Amino acid sequence: MTAAADMATSDAVLAAVLNSLQDDKAEDIVQIDLRGKTAIGDHMVICSGRSTRQVSSIAEKLAQKIKDEFGVTPKMEGKDIGDWVLIDTGDVIVHVFRPEVRDFYQLEKMWMAGGETAAQN
Numbered sequence: 001m002t003a004a005a006d007m008a009t010s011d012a013v014l015a016a017v018l019n020s021l022q023d024d025k026a027e028d029i030v031q032i033d034l035r036g037k038t039a040i041g042d043h044m045v046i047c048s049g050r051s052t053r054q055v056s057s058i059a060e061k062l063a064q065k066i067k068d069e070f071g072v073t074p075k076m077e078g079k080d081i082g083d084w085v086l087i088d089t090g091d092v093i094v095h096v097f098r099p100e101v102r103d104f105y106q107l108e109k110m111w112m113a114g115g116e117t118a119a120q121n
Contacts, residue, residue: 009070009091010042010043010091010092012070013043013066013070013089013090013091013092014031014042014043014045014091014092016065016066016069016070017045017062017066017089017092017094018031018045020058020061020062020065021045021047021058021062021094023061024054024057024058024061024062025054026047026048026049026058026096027047027048027049027050027099028046028047028048028099028102029045029046029047030045030046030047030108031043031044031045032044032045032046032108032111032112034093034111037111040093041088041089041090041091041092041093042091042092043091043092043093044092044093044094044095044107044111045092045093045094045095046094046095046097046102046107046108047094047095047096047097048096048097048098048099048102049096049097049098050098050099051082051098052081052082052083052098053082055082055083055084055085055096055097055098056079056080056082056085058085058096059076059078059079059085059087059094059096060079062074062087062094062096063076063087066087066089070089072089072090074087074088074089074090075087075088076088082098083097083098083101084096084097084098084101084102084105085097095107
């Protein structure tokens with residue numbers, strides 16, 4: 001697959017992720033462009049759910065949407081506990097947090113360059 005095709009797939013997955021998160025009422029959605037920063041993925045998305053149940057539900061529905069639309073089963077960690085769920089689609093890494101856990105880890109600060117602001121949806 002060419003770099004342009006990879007980018008198109010990455011952008012399509014990102015769009016599907018953002019749509020799913022918005023549909024499921026995720027809060028404080030932040031996307032971070034990882035291209036040129038790391039090889040772990042092209043995009044990172046960080047969001048919050050109001051409770052452990054909502055965090056787990058958001059993650060489960062997102063994983064199913066990626067599987068249905070792209071034929072890829074994302075790797076998922078933390079769904080059973082529901083404080084912080086990591087969904088790895090390959091191109092897009094999604095972190096769904098309870099607000100208190102998100103405040104504690106502050107991943108946005110770790111991944112954004114000094115002075116950079118993430119696009120919020």
